[in-house]
Amino acid sequence: MLLSKSCVYGLRASIYLASKSDEEFNSIKEMSDKLEISFHFLTKILQQLTAESLMESYKGPKGGIRLTKKGREATLLDMVIAIDGPELFTQCALGLPGCGSATPCPLHESWIETRASIQGMLERTTLSELAREGKQNKFRLMADGSFNWD
Amino acid sequence: MLLSKSCVYGLRASIYLASKSDEEFNSIKEMSDKLEISFHFLTKILQQLTAESLMESYKGPKGGIRLTKKGREATLLDMVIAIDGPELFTQCALGLPGCGSATPCPLHESWIETRASIQGMLERTTLSELAREGKQNKFRLMADGSFNWD
DNA sequence: TCTATTTAAGAGTTTATTGTCTTAAATATA
DNA sequence: TATATTTAAGACAATAAACTCTTAAATAGA
Ligand code: FES
Ligand code: FES
Secondary structure, eight states, X not given: OOSOHHHHHHHHHHHHHHTSOSSSOBOHHHHHHHHTOOHHHHXXXXXXXXXXXXXXXXXXXXXXXXXOHHHHHOBHHHHHHHHHOSGGGTSOTTOOSSXXXXXXXXXXXXXXXXXXXXXXXXXXXXHHHHHHHHHHHTOOSSSSTTOOOO | OOSOHHHHHHHHHHHHHHTXXXXXXXXXXXXXXXHXXXXXXXXXXXXXXXXXXXXXXXXXXXXXXXXXXXXXXXXXXXXXXXXXXXXXXXXXXXXXXXXXXXXXXTTHHHHHHHHHHHHHHHHHOBHHHXXXXXXXXXXXXXXXXXXXXX
16 A cells, blocks of 8 residues: 555544634544544544644643644645655665665666656645645545535 | 565566576575575465466476566566555555545545556566666666676 | 475464553643 | 543554465476
């Protein structure tokens, strides 16, 4: 799979949050219910993102999580790298250490091009854009189309 | 990672075999030594490929493995699908079931395009080509450049 | 035929990923 | 201040991926 499950969950949550008001803290429990993601697992992933200042959380009643300014302006690539790390965009397609034109493997030329196209696609896409389009076109954010963008 | 380790090992072995004579059976032990891949693990991966008629093996002294005609004409995509399955090229980037334009997620349009570019890159590249170029340019097939194409 | 060699097959182990559960810390509100 | 609510943190469990080991089957060559 291109992205880990953690990453995919993190992206879905990010898009969810991007579709919400900037100020309000959103309950993780409610989000995990709506997106059908394990609550505790999602919490851990979001903690990674708060550690990277892409989100911020607030404890207690009325508490929850929201995107920071940085997070709202972030691209999918930023989120992916925060969760899965940059390896996908730096590593050799054949898993050899030190991918580079100095010591290319047979796939190198093709791969750096394809890799750049993956990266470019993630870089071009901002969370707010995605959330806006998702809301507008009622794209789904969970298995069945039952997700409600409000 | 884009491809599983099994897949990457399988690809490296496939390129290795493509650089060898069509008729001779190549010792898996020798190949696993040269490519620095666990012998038993590699054997299992190659068994998958023989099951798909991309390779054929022969037991006993002077035994080994070689590409079939089908295997020699195969593209990287064929090898990848034989080992990792077609999921990478059919599944939703957000892991939602049933990726398709009928029930798109917010990433769908971008992803099918990028996915096609990955597939295209693997499809364009045949094993024999890769082996020929690798041999010619002494591209590396293992960690250090010490691999010898003969 | 006997032995050594090599792949096949399957059980078992280790490690990483994914997911669950419990307890602690913060905080709003009664 | 006491309680309920919510995230934080870490231990724990289940599953999957990666890797190892053992035994069986095929076969070349002595
Ligand atoms: S060295 Fe293999 S892709 Fe760059
Ligand atoms: S439905 Fe998500 S990528 Fe197609």
